[in-house]
Amino acid sequence: MILQLEGLTAGYGAAPVLRDIHLEVPQGSIVTVLGPNGAGKTTLLRTIAGLLKPTTGRILFDGDDLRGVRVEHLVRRGLALVPEGRGVITELTVEENLRLGGLWRKDSAATMSEVYELFEPLARRNKSMGHQLSGGERQMLAIGRALMARPRLLLLDEPSLGLAPKVTAQIMSLLRQLRDNDGLSVLLVEQNARSALSIADAAVAMSLGRLAETSSGDMRAAYLGS
Amino acid sequence: MERFAFLTFDGLANGAVYSAFALALVLIWRAARIVNFAQGAMAVAAAYAAYAVTSATGSYWLGFAAALAGGMALGVLVERGVMRFTSHSAPLNQVIVALGLVLTIQAGLGMLYGNEFRPVGTPFSRDAIDVGGVPLLSQYDVFVFAAVLTIVLLLALLFTKTSTGLRMRAAAFAPEVSRLLGVNVGGMLTLGWALAAGAGAVAAMLVIPTELGLHPHAMDLVFVTSFTAAVIGGLDSPPGAVVGGLLLGLVLSYVSGYLGSSVTPIAAFAALLAVLLARPQGLFAASKARQA
Numbered sequence: 102m103i104l105q106l107e108g109l110t111a112g113y114g115a116a117p118v119l120r121d122i123h124l125e126v127p128q129g130s131i132v133t134v135l136g137p138n139g140a141g142k143t144t145l146l147r148t149i150a151g152l153l154k155p156t157t158g159r160i161l162f163d164g165d166d167l168r169g170v171r172v173e174h175l176v177r178r179g180l181a182l183v184p185e186g187r188g189v190i191t192e193l194t195v196e197e198n199l200r201l202g203g204l205w206r207k208d209s210a211a212t213m214s215e216v217y218e219l220f221e222p223l224a225r226r227n228k229s230m231g232h233q234l235s236g237g238e239r240q241m242l243a244i245g246r247a248l249m250a251r252p253r254l255l256l257l258d259e260p261s262l263g264l265a266p267k268v269t270a271q272i273m274s275l276l277r278q279l280r281d282n283d284g285l286s287v288l289l290v291e292q293n294a295r296s297a298l299s300i301a302d303a304a305v306a307m308s309l310g311r312l313a314e315t316s317s318g319d320m321r322a323a324y325l326g327s
Numbered sequence: 328m329e330r331f332a333f334l335t336f337d338g339l340a341n342g343a344v345y346s347a348f349a350l351a352l353v354l355i356w357r358a359a360r361i362v363n364f365a366q367g368a369m370a371v372a373a374a375y376a377a378y379a380v381t382s383a384t385g386s387y388w389l390g391f392a393a394a395l396a397g398g399m400a401l402g403v404l405v406e407r408g409v410m411r412f413t414s415h416s417a418p419l420n421q422v423i424v425a426l427g428l429v430l431t432i433q434a435g436l437g438m439l440y441g442n443e444f445r446p447v448g449t450p451f452s453r454d455a456i457d458v459g460g461v462p463l464l465s466q467y468d469v470f471v472f473a474a475v476l477t478i479v480l481l482l483a484l485l486f487t488k489t490s491t492g493l494r495m496r497a498a499a500f501a502p503e504v505s506r507l508l509g510v511n512v513g514g515m516l517t518l519g520w521a522l523a524a525g526a527g528a529v530a531a532m533l534v535i536p537t538e539l540g541l542h543p544h545a546m547d548l549v550f551v552t553s554f555t556a557a558v559i560g561g562l563d564s565p566p567g568a569v570v571g572g573l574l575l576g577l578v579l580s581y582v583s584g585y586l587g588s589s590v591t592p593i594a595a596f597a598a599l600l601a602v603l604l605a606r607p608q609g610l611f612a613a614s615k616a617r618q619a
Contacts, residue, residue, distance in 0.1 A: 150507060176509040188504040190497055201497050201508050204490050246508070 102161070103128045103254050103286040104149070109158035111148040112310075117156065118144040120310045126254065129284040131276060133297040136307035142290040143185050145307070146256045149288070150182040151175050162254070177205060179253035183260065187243040191231035195223050198231060198242055202249030209249060216245040219275065237268035244272070248279075254286045255279075261293040269293065273300045329461045334584040335577065340468040342576020343475040344534040348546075348553035349560065349568035350482065351527035356562045358499045358519035361410065361421045365428035366527050367550030369405065371543060372432050373398030373528035374535055375440055378447065387450045391532055398528025399521040406520035411513075436543040444540040453537070471533045478526050479569055485522075486565070495519060552579070555595050559602045561609025570611065574598075 104126040112118035118141045126132045136142050147153045149160055151172035160167045162180055170178070190198055199216060203209035217224035220241040226234065234242060240260055247255055257276075261269040277300045279285040291297035298304055298321055306313040348366070355363045363369075376397035381390030405428065413424045451470050455462035486492035497505040498515035506512050530553075535545050556575040560567025575598060582594035602610060 152503065152507075172506045173509050173511055176507065182507050184504065184507070188501065188507070190501045190504060192500045193493075193497065197493055197496075200490070201493060201505070201510070204494065205509055250509070 102126065103163055104288065105159075105161040106149070107159045107161065109145075109148065109155050109160065111144065111153050111155045111158075113144075113153070118310050119148060119155075122158070122312055124305065124312065126286055126288050127302070128253075128286055129280060130302040131280055131287040131289055131300055133289040133291055133301040133304045134307050134312075135291060135294050135297060135304060137292070139309075140307040141310040142307055143258055144310075146182060146184075146258050146288070146290055150180065150256060176250045176252070179251075180256070181247040181250050181252035181254070182256040183243045183247050183258060185258040185262065187239045189231045189234070189239045189242050189246075194228055194230055195234070195242055196227040198246050199223070199227075199249055202246035203251070206249070206251065212249050212251060216248055219248070220245050236263050237265070237271075240264060240268070240272060244275070252285070254288065257287060257289045259290060259292060261291060261296055269296050273297075276300055330584065332461050332463060333455075334580045336463045336468065337584075338577035338580025339573060340464070340471050340576070341534075341537075341580060342556075342573035343471050344530050344549065344572075345553045345556045345576055346569040346572030347475045347478055347526055347530040347533070348549055349557035349572045350479065350565055351523040351530065352554060352557045353560075353562060353565055353568040354482075354519055354523035354526070356557075357565075358495070358516050358523075359406075359410065359421075360418070361425065362554070362562075363523070364422060364425040364550075365405065365432065366523070367546035368429045368432035368436075368543075369401050369524055370398065370527040370531035371535075371541075371546050372401055372436060373524070374447075374531040374541055374545070375436055377532060378440075378445065378541055381448075387448065391450075391529075394528045394532050395525050398531075399525040402520040402522075402524025403517055405524070406517050410520075411516075433543040440541075440543075442543060444542045444545075446540045447536045449536045467536075474529060474533055478529060482522065482526070482565065491515075491518070552595060555599045558609060559599060561612035564609065564611035567609055567611030571609070 102125050106122050106124040109122040110117050110120055122145065124132070134142050134145065144153065148155055151167065151170065162178060167175070190201070193201070199213050200209065203212055206212065217227070222238055223241055223245055226238065231239070231242070244257070244260070260272050264272070273296050276287055276289070280287060289297055289301065304321070348370070351366055352363060355361055355366070373394040377390035377394035380393035381387055384390070409424060409428065410421065414420050449467045451466035453465045453467045455465050486496060494505070494510045495515045495518060497508070498510050498512040499519070502512045530549070531546055534549055535541055538545060552575060553572065556571035557568050558571075559575060560569070560571025575595065578594055578598050579591045583591045
């Protein structure tokens with residue numbers, strides 16, 4: 102398992118948002134977490150990424166307990182988060198955003214070429230400022246920047262938010278490609294169940310901070326009809 | 328015409344110092360969203376360090392180096408020892424802490440060195456050189472331009488050409504995202520304070536010899552003028568700080584030369600008011616982001 106959550110409880114202040122979460126993400130697979138607004142999906146990803154400290158429970162990344170590991174060190178271990186709203190730094194150019202994703206890597210120039218191959222629009226607009234990009238281009242940039250770190254686990258928060266269905270389909274197709282070709286593991290948080298389930302190896306539903314007892318097969322049947 | 332040429336060069340020389348000091352304010356504003364009201368007092372403290380070293384060794388340049396190093400060290404100390412522990416829940420918290428620092432530093436300097444003005448020497452002559460019969464720049468003015476130009480160029484190179492500069496900009500614009508990308512945001516903030524305090528210290532070393540001398544309040548007026556310059560240029564814009572400083576230096580020089588020095592404070596406020604009315608975000612503020 103690349104990621105194991107064991108009895109994870111976390112929140113803001115005294116009130117827990119996540120309650121006793123148990124979840125596993127196998128190596129080289131896409132696991133999606135579905136749920137309505139306010140379910141705690143974003144809090145789940147922020148906790149795994151180290152932005153929130155769990156009150157109880159453990160986060161194991163590739164077998165290592167992440168307790169006490171600083172947020173800025175997680176990316177070097179291979180864990181990258183693409184936050185909700187994409188997190189593109191709009192005051193920097195496309196190229197600067199990408200460079201930032203792999204500043205500490207010696208092979209960042211080669212990785213940037215690969216990212217440009219993967220996202221051709223970014224190559225064309227490499228000198229554009231982040232604020233000049235469309236929503237779809239920003240999402241590509243956010244994912245591309247995360248890939249600059251050559252992560253083993255990608256945490257994606259609502260990548261389809263505000264995007265046209267065609268662009269969403271492209272993003273999902275890309276994630277499938279990264280899993281199949283590079284063995285990338287993905288924990289995908291989505292409200293767009295149909296898109297997420299179309300590429301997910303496993304799915305869980307979340308409601309009011311808890312994972313619901315629903316099987317992946319049931320959800321696929323409900324949303325995809327198979 | 329001779330008078331105009333003299334006032335222009337004099338204004339640019341003063342404006343260069345305002346630019347360096349405004350740049351220091353902008354650096355901290357961009358990094359921490361704090362107007363560092365203690366910048367003037369910190370710069371004077373660095374100048375006192377220079378005064379002590381120069382008095383002990385007889386070397387202006389050792390004193391200059393001490394001001395730079397002392398200023399940067401003070402910047403680190405203020406950020407790590409005070410500002411980092413100040414609550415960010417309301418912007419006024421940091422303003423009040425900065426004002427408290429001003430009082431503490433100035434009182435401390437007064438107790439250590441006394442409150443009298445101490446004349447400070449310059450490494451170059453301040454006698455104006457005649458060009459075509461018109462007294463224009465002194466050697467010291469040329470040194471001031473060169474020093475400020477060096478600061479501006481070094482900072483520009485740092486921010487645009489190095490990975491440390493990229494990290495600093497990212498940490499200033501989006502601290503949380505930067506942490507997720509592996510940037511040590513706290514370290515970048517400390518570096519920003521050190522650089523800003525270093526620039527402020529150099530500005531103090533350049534301007535104090537041209538004024539009444541070293542005194543715990545020697546940078547108060549320079550702070551007000553430079554803050555005005557930074558707002559005119561756009562508090563978020565380093566180029567704006569440089570241009571704002573030069574523009575304000577020119578305006579104050581012309582007003583002082585043609586209308587009298589008693590009118591210059593009014594001129595500074597009039598320039599500020601005009602810019603705030605016409606372009607509230609400052610002359611060089613970045614354009615608004617496109618909505619996703």
